[in-house]
Amino acid sequence: MSKVVFEGVTKRFGDVTAVDSLDLHIDDGEFVVLLGPSGCGKTTALRMVAGLEEITDGTLRIGDTVVNDMEPRDRNISMVFQSYALYPHMTVAKNIESPLMVRSFDVGEGDHRKLSKAERSERITEAARTLGLDTLLDRKPAALSGGQRQRVALARAIVSRPAAFLMDEPLSNLDAKLRAATRVELVELHRKLATTFIYVTHDQVEAMTMADRVAIIADGRLQQVGAPREVYERPANLFVARFIGSPPMNTFTATVAANGASGGVDTGAGILPLGATTGPLSAGEQVVVGIRPEHVTIGDGPLEVSVRAVEWLGHERLLICELGDTQLNVRQVSGDAEIPVGATLRIGVDPAHVMVFDPTSGELR
Ligand SMILES: Nc1ncnc2c1ncn2[C@@H]1O[C@H](COP(=O)(O)OP(=O)(O)OP(=O)(O)O)[C@@H](O)[C@H]1O
Ligand SMILES: [Mg+2]
Structure with missing residues (x-):
């Protein structure tokens, strides 16, 4: 568990300023949604937290550590992408296990090593139980519904017990009914894990229904951050006023x-x-x-x-x-x-x- 703090974080791609001097303090265990229209810089902000995008300017902290130059695998962060490709030739259990195979973990008392087979198995069982996948562990992805595949992607992300959990429009491939059901599951998952969640979407309903706080972004700039009710009742500006509410x-x-x-x-x-x-x-x-x-x-x-x-x-x-x-x-x-x-x-x-x-x-x- 960790707080995530953006201080004047900027990302430029040539002439394009994708994220412009972002100041945002996300508390330990908080569920924050980055909300804004297509191209406003949401994914870029998330990728900087994951370490997949270099930071042009500013300081990014995870916990109390400045991570600007830290390798992605050292950040103890999990990210679920919109296209959460599962390995088709592997069972659900093997898919969930995959992040545990590629790196070492802090196992307490200063010990940092690869997990044993028994430790991995225990984590797979726990992640599968959390997401209701217990009975599906031997199936291959092709034999799962869209919603079940989505849950495997989430299980694969929580199995490494990350300090923060990043999600980039993870529900956009689901139909409306499944999306509504998965929203509730995500809120429950957040409550169970008590881990920092940073969730990206352009859908204000998703943001308003799940977030502790919503950060509204337009053109790379933070417009307002506040509890759903706060940004609805007292929008800071016309952009927020028009973007939120249906x-x-x-x-x-x-x-x-x-x-x-x-x-x-x-x-x-x-x-x-x-x-x-x-x-x-x-x-x-x-x-x-x-x-x-x-x-x-x-x-x-x-x-x-x-x-x-x-x-x-x-x-x-x-x-x-x-x-x-x-x-x-x-x-x-x-x-x-x-x-x-x-x-x-x-x-x-x-x-x-x-x-x-x-x-x-x-x-x-
Ligand atoms: N690798 C890149 N090279 C150049 N420009 C980029 C790159 N990645 C993103 N951009 C630009 O940065 C801006 C922000 O992109 P980003 O993907 O963060 O937006 P987004 O809010 O996630 O949008 P969407 O809702 O469509 O996913 C866009 O103008 C985009 O074209
Ligand atoms: Mg995006």
Whole structure:
């Protein structure tokens, strides 16, 4: 078990800055998800921890050791890749055993050596039990389902009892149902192992459901790090606000009313009051307003919208509305009275849930 600390860690490939001065402190035993769109630098950040990518600038620590120049095999880290190729000619047991064959392990009292057959066998049994593979140890990968293969890849990663466990989109080859089930298994695995997990994904649902903390990255830069609830309720900027949440947050431009923040914002289709947490704003200033679809209340309030389309999602409906010349999506629970397309509605938003962002920097005001 180890903490993992990035201090100003940068990785450049020629002109491309894949990871830009990353500062991130991951606690011992924490489950942190690196979340961001394709190409934002997630895999590169993970590969630097594993020692598969040289660090251009900054300091990376595992535990209290600076590992910038440490060989991958000396780091005691396991990584599961998106394409977790198993050895097809080997049984499940042999696949799980494979990392134990290639290097020495710290076996206590300063002793560092290759494990004996009995020690390896004990570890295979333990890893297989942890992942529910006990009865499959003699099978070859071809005779396993996708989910079982995925679990073999995880067992192979935990068998070396790593100080930290790195996963790069390990669920992307699974169908939606299996992905949801495996998410729960991963959270349980983390609880059982009590080891540091660093998990990379572009899927905000995976991040929000599994992480102790989510680190949101865009263009190689860390945007915000916090507990799922924190980044959802108080996104640091527009990127985070729009990336997290499904359906996404409504965002549109508005003008600060004549008497500043206390007067609310003029949406062009009514004045919307702001909550006490909004910072000072100048009258007439342009801002970007953010409202989550579930925070809109129907039937009363200062704004008028017209319903352009209705999406029925089973447990809820999403009303696609027009607010002046912008779109505003409104969530409505399915039990409530149905609203026809073309209807005109009065809507309101609890001022505490109206977010205001700077249109230039994107920062929350
Ligand atoms: N070996 C390399 N040589 C040159 N550029 C690279 C190399 N590896 C990555 N990059 C670039 O660095 C940036 C970050 O890549 P990275 O693979 O870390 O992104 P990612 O967030 O994992 O994306 P994805 O979600 O698509 O896997 C991209 O612009 C990519 O093209
Ligand atoms: Mg990647």
